[in-house]
Amino acid sequence: MTDTAAPAVKTGPRISGAFHRLLAFSGLIALVVAFSLASPNFMQTQNILAILQATSVNGVLAIAATLVIITGGIDLSVGTLMTFCAVIAGVILTYWGLPMPLGILGAILAGTASGLVSGTVIAKLKVPPFIATLGMMLILKGLSLVISGTRPIYFNDTPGFNQIALGSVVGQVFPAVPVPNGVMILFAVALLAAFVLGKTALGRYTFALGSNEEAVRLSGVNVDRWKIGVYAMAGGIVGVAGVLIASRLNSAQPALGQGYELDAIAAVVIGGTSLSGGRGTILGTLIGALIISVLANGLRILSVAQEWQTVVTGCIIILAVYADILRRRTL
Amino acid sequence: MTDTAAPAVKTGPRISGAFHRLLAFSGLIALVVAFSLASPNFMQTQNILAILQATSVNGVLAIAATLVIITGGIDLSVGTLMTFCAVIAGVILTYWGLPMPLGILGAILAGTASGLVSGTVIAKLKVPPFIATLGMMLILKGLSLVISGTRPIYFNDTPGFNQIALGSVVGQVFPAVPVPNGVMILFAVALLAAFVLGKTALGRYTFALGSNEEAVRLSGVNVDRWKIGVYAMAGGIVGVAGVLIASRLNSAQPALGQGYELDAIAAVVIGGTSLSGGRGTILGTLIGALIISVLANGLRILSVAQEWQTVVTGCIIILAVYADILRRRTL
Amino acid sequence: MSAEVGSGAPGPLVEMTDIDKSFPGVRALAKARFELLPGEVHALMGENGAGKSTLMKILSGVYSRDGGTVLLNGQPVEITSPRQAQDLGIGIIHQELALMRDLTAAQNIFIGREPRRFGILDEGRLNRDAAAIFASMNLRLDPTFKVETLTIAKQQMVEIAKALSYRSRVLIMDEPTAALNDAEIAELFAIINRLKAEGVGIVYISHKMDEIKRIADRVTIMRDGEYVGTVRAADTPIETIISMMVGRTLSAETLAIPNTAAAPVALEVKNLNRGREIRDVSFSVRRGEILGFAGLMGAGRTEVARAIFGADRRESGEVWVHGKRVGIASPKDAVAAGIGYLSEDRKHFGLAIGLDVRNNIALASLPRFTGPGGVLDEAGMQKEAVAYIRTLAIKTPSDTQEARLLSGGNQQKVVIAKWLLRDCDILIFDEPTRGIDVGAKSEIYKLLNGLAAEGKAIIVISSELPEVLRLSHRIAVMCEGRLTGILPGGASQEEIMRLATLREPAMQVRHAG
Amino acid sequence: QDTYDIAMISKGFQHQFWQAVKAGADKAAAEFGANVTFEGPESESQVDRQMDMLAAALSRQPDAIGFAALDSQAAVPLLQQAADAGIPIIAFDSGVDSDIPLSTATTDNVAAAALAADKMAELIGDEGKVAVVAHDQTSRTGIDRVDGFVNRMAEAHPNIEVVTVQYGAGDQLQSTEITKSILLANPDLKGIFGANEGSAIGVANGKTELGSDIVVIGFDSGAAQKGMITSGVMAGAITQNPVGIGYETVKAAIGALNGETLPEVIDTGFFYYDASNMADPEIAAVLYD
Ligand SMILES: Nc1ncnc2c1ncn2[C@@H]1O[C@H](COP(=O)(O)OP(=O)(O)OP(=O)(O)O)[C@@H](O)[C@H]1O
Ligand SMILES: Nc1ncnc2c1ncn2[C@@H]1O[C@H](COP(=O)(O)OP(=O)(O)OP(=O)(O)O)[C@@H](O)[C@H]1O
Ligand SMILES: O[C@@H]1[C@@H](O)[C@@H](O)CO[C@H]1O
């Protein structure tokens, strides 16, 4: 019996997987092709860079949201937490006048700390993620206003701060493609998150929690600790988004942020991650975030009236996801 | 044989159930008591009526959201659909000059139709509810602006229209408690929804779908049809909210609506309905909606600075749900 | 070998011929064949993953076939949905329970066919009708209880009640007794005999060989998705059926009982209590010993195991491991103390259904595969997973197949592999062979014996007495939350049953140890 | 080139105020034969979204850009990019802290709100309690109008106390609920200033719903507000000249394209209007429906 089973053991369908992944881009590619045909201004280096730049903040937020959503949770606080982190950076750099790296570190730590709090409320107090992060969303929104005195904090005293997102290290080497640093940071965060999800124990538990939390607990795993870890990591990533947006605006805008969680979650779901947990990819999320930016940019380039932009965006989001579903079904 | 089985058949833990339900109010009651002690202006008939009135629109939206959430779905379009329905009422009454009942009917039918569309996209095309209703949210938002020409539509030519929400039939009978009609409509919708959920096949399948959709399908039930039915009914209820808000503002405000979905879903979840489906009550949702209104009202009455209002609201939402969890655990 | 058996006078109810079905990477059925006569109980047998469930899902409209024909009463039919199967008089009890956990038992039974009055659901009648069905099954169950509060066994009974309520002409039972104890099985067989007399054709899938002899008229055997043969149950020896299933003859291994009396105590449980479910349970297990746990449904064996493991709260009681008292507040503490627990409910508590086979096997052992920076050693995990896939003969196209796509028995093997890999000193296995075929069962028995021989202490909770008797050095028996006695390995079934029904709380039994 | 392509990026879109600006822009576009697009973010806090809109507009390579900055600093890099590309920029509604815009068509919101404070004082007899319901705690117009009103009261009307300032996001319903709470908490309140259209209508609705007789002063116009002033629920309101802002912006853009020199600031002005002067042609011209 032992022997007969042996030949059946393969290591998995790798090739079809890669093909599958390639096809996932099809919705995005279709949009890009359509807009390129419709307007000569779309397929210009400048515009592509603008689209990427527009994706950077939402992309980073969406990556954070992906981690949480794979555990079967949700994080409604990513938008206002981003702002909170930006405000913390503002306090450190502008109010206290400390050097730039400390401001960045402070923002990331603030995000991590907030993630720890959300994670703890969820894991230890068993408050559903929706409520815990809704509460955090409001708390952080209020605190950002309180700390900043409801006024933007400018980074004028921190020279180079706005180069974090807007400068282009790539452009110094390849002047033809001045990809902004913000975009490179998005890619770096994506690589990091994909690495953690795919290669580390934290990533494995992330999927396992979303798949069957009770089974994980009964396997003797310290479920609470890992869950809190995921929220903390997501928080830290949101901190990066906070730095990015602050750099881009050269200021911490305390009122901004609410509503951004919806775009982030939309990117995640468009990217094929299931809200019920257990499955999802960072690549999918990036594609989802790009689809949202390409749509917004393309419709603007075509000078579509704003109210119709909204209608068309709604339709295309549904269609893009439907196309993806059809693709999975036929493969 | 029947006899031996009979003694085992109890009617379930009815009494403790009633007690349990009573305790669910405790979070709400605690808030009310706290605010009453903090300000003499809180426990005034006028103010209580103001709180109820403030609950009416969100309450009706939350009831619609409850139905969908019990199936394990989500409806992000309730806010903008409400506006769309209000605009439809405006078109019928103000643009076309038809009689008031037709306007009301039109709004409810528009809601139902939109629910049919969402439900069909979800059930037939298998698009996840989050995406389908996100798409609908945008589509409806855009259409409201298109149809209204981005302008409010006033109901000045429909005398009595604003009495739908603001008038008080109760007050004509009991002048001491002029409960506005809008509140009575909320209660009527709640009773209707509770009836449907508890006593009809549609309600049964609502719970069944959220509990284990695959099992329902394997039982030979036409899952798609019932699911579409739930979304349609939710849409119709949103239509009622559309009439209510239009009546209160005596106009259809095409720009309003987005963001209302979050308050509605929050009321549902605070009320103890699980986002994973299968369980939930209308009473819970009403309590959840009231908690939100009482909090907002109470903090304003105390003239708490707005940014702190936000922080406190976030904390109390988490605490209220945590208290509810503790109660369930100890009971 | 494949002795065809001709049927009697009436034409067959169902004839399935040359049925093909493939899933991505898996050929589940290849020219499979099956025939069912009215009034017969036709057992469908085969190893885990042989294609039994798949074939029956095709007949009941869950899956569509890739090729072949299905005749119902001699007429070709296309069954495209469960609803259509119902309308054609085909009912099925699925292997994986398909219940709506938030609904009551009665609501589950009548889903899609609720009695109504003026369009309003008639709950009273619903509950009365359900109660009547339960009564006819001799089942004491409140129809208004939510399914999620019922034990697996009761849930299984609800599934059976639901299937009966359709009054089908063809009734498929896919491992209906996997979660049932002897008394319930006897009740089910009485029902089957009644249905048989009414001319209902019953397809009966089970891995419990003794049941086949007791209930089946004919047996169809499948292997690797193919038809092997059909035999008459009464005049075919079990050994023949088994060899048709596995393609060779299995030698009957005997259990060598080593003397463990002198070995040190590995696990000691003292005065465990929780309400009426666990009442002052104390026992100990020595290194190298297998302690069987027997009892009727609801005796509290699972609760004891979960309480020891920290999965559920306990009111009082101490757990000692290797002579040291350990504080166990959660499963992680238990595992840290060297205790592993395999749950009786693999779907809810065992398998991470969305993960692949490799990761499910590694789930309890990830720290072992975690290198610097938290990076996982995939190659190491794969090596172990593949090794267990071989040892336990888990039928899967690869170790990266999603666990949910495996057959029920193979899923169970995956969960077993998880605990074997974790290498705990003390293993508590709750119904470990639920849904596992005969061949694999004996592999698992061998494995457990080997583990005991290595010095591990093992607790096996099982509702199959032969299993308990075959494996155990000593047998603990529970009744209504109390440990009513601990018997030596060779105890008789009668003795066990006496303790399992010993309802007097006065009786205090000394146990060896 | 026959028609100029002008992109206007505003601070909002759905509000009637912005629709009136758009109407003015469209009017000028028709008059001067230009093609104008008009866009603005969801809410006035979404500074980065406005940057994305500006970036997309730049990609379109328009002939000129009209821009109402949510945060003037944040926009500087993109405006520089436009200037480098030789695209003339006209600021509108709020100024940009930069010399890049060739001209700015704007309202002095601090002064406008101070005028509201004076009118309020006059109507309540220069003493007592008042409150403010504003649209936004952080946007320039929100800050300026609250500051303008509160500071003017403190300076010129010492016997008037501003008991609370609350924010309703310009959402009529939310502003209604806020107003009711304020009235119930302060039974002796004499007046409320609603700092933009949605806020003002909300305040008036709240007053009506509670049957209160406080003095309401609004901001901006629109059919509802005009109706409320006619019916007396609202005493009066400050209006800017949104149609004029839109019109002047497009006109200035075309002027720049045609090489004209532009004034640094085009003050489009503001007025206090009430039932008595609403019909005056000068006032009626700046009110929108
Ligand atoms: N949906 C599916 N996708 C992929 N493979 C599947 C699917 N369903 C079944 N299989 C595979 O088809 C084969 C037959 O499975 P089936 O469930 O019919 O086995 P079985 O005979 O019922 O086994 P068991 O005794 O363990 O229940 C197995 O190899 C299984 O892994
Ligand atoms: N989820 C639950 N909710 C409520 N009661 C439960 C639940 N699970 C078990 N019980 C009750 O606990 C007692 C013991 O449960 P259980 O049937 O699992 O015992 P067991 O001895 O392990 O039997 P089995 O042979 O079924 O494994 C029974 O009275 C049962 O009804
Ligand atoms: O001028 C303001 C704008 O800036 C916007 O906030 C909407 O309301 C108007 O009154």
Ligand SMILES: [Mg+2]
């Ligand atoms: Mg099977």
Ligand SMILES: [Mg+2]
């Ligand atoms: Mg058990």
